[in-house]
Amino acid sequence: QVQLVESGGALVKPGESLRLSCAASGFTFSDYYMSWVRQAPGKGLNWISYISSSGSSVYYADSVKGRFTVSRDNAKNSLYLQMNNLRAEDTALYYCVKTLTSGIPDYWGQGTLVSVSS
Amino acid sequence: QSALTQPASVSGSPGQSITISCTGTSSDVGSYNLVSWYQQHPGKAPKLMIYEGTERPSGVSNRFSGSKSANTASLTISGLQAEDEADYYCCSYAGSGAWVFGGGTELTLL
Numbered sequence: 001q002v003q004l005v006e007s008g009g010a011l012v013k014p015g016e017s018l019r020l021s022c023a024a025s026g027f028t029f030s031d032y033y034m035s036w037v038r039q040a041p042g043k044g045l046n047w048i049s050y051i052s053s054s055g056s057s058v059y060y061a062d063s064v065k066g067r068f069t070v071s072r073d074n075a076k077n078s079l080y081l082q083m084n085n086l087r088a089e090d091t092a093l094y095y096c097v098k099t100l101t102s103g104i105p106d107y108w109g110q111g112t113l114v115s116v117s118s
Numbered sequence: 119q120s121a122l123t124q125p126a127s128v129s130g131s132p133g134q135s136i137t138i139s140c141t142g143t144s145s146d147v148g149s150y151n152l153v154s155w156y157q158q159h160p161g162k163a164p165k166l167m168i169y170e171g172t173e174r175p176s177g178v179s180n181r182f183s184g185s186k187s188a189n190t191a192s193l194t195i196s197g198l199q200a201e202d203e204a205d206y207y208c209c210s211y212a213g214s215g216a217w218v219f220g221g222g223t224e225l226t227l228l
Contacts, residue, residue: 035217044121044222045156045164045207050215059215100169104154105209105217108163 002026004096004109011115016086020112022079022096030054030074033099036081038092039111046092049081050103064090086116122147122208122220129226135196138223140208141189146218148189152211155184155193158222159204167206168193195225203227 008020022034036049049070050059058070069082079096093111100106123141130136140147140155147153153171156164166175168184171191181196191210195202208220 037219045158045209045219047209047217047219050217057215061216095163102152102170103211103217104152104166104169105156106166106169106175108165110163 002098002107004098004107006094006096006109006112009094009112009114011117012086013118014087014116016116017082017084018086018114020081020083020094020096020114022081022109024077024079024096024098027098029072029077032101033103034072034079035097035099035105036070036079037095037097037105037108038090038114039095040089040092043092047105050099051079083114086114088116090114091116120218122210122218124206124208124220124223126221127224127226129228130195130198131228132198132200134198135194136198136225138193138195138206138208138225140191140193140210140220142191142210142218143189146189146210146212147186147191149213150211151186153184153186153191154209155182155191156207156209157202157204158207164207198227200227 003025005023048061051070095111096109097105098107155168158164171186212218
């Protein structure tokens, strides 16, 4: 069965960096686009990034463009999110999400918590 | 990349039907047949309930159905059951690789 396990969340100070990882199993990782979606405490879902199956195409929400970088290692069945210059408003639970072939977010991991506070 | 508009809350009695709307624009919901709906229980990850506007993933009850008209998508839940009480989110492709979610709707059973 599909399994997505995020890691790397932590409490950091504004301006610091963090790298999230997502280990995928139970499907052919290299065949699917993947997304990162976040959810601030008590708030709704926000799409932040989308990467093609090969990793050659990447897309970002305006709120993170220029600060966050998504990448993947298909040999390791892993997805990454490098987050630089973190802000208080980046505080959220970050979900790794497998997509359908249409790109629609499909299966979600359990999330990893990022807290940005001085 | 403005969020899609959903009612903050809806309620219904067991056995009844409810509909949650999701209003976007001609740049997202109105342009693509890539609307999806998610159910999220407290402390849990979202679960895909409807994709491509009207399709149900394997294992999702046929009490859940989706539709779309112009810039508005809708999720209907018929025969409400206690376990349907949750938050529901819509999502649409918005072009140029971007996706947008609705603000979420809290479903309460009376």
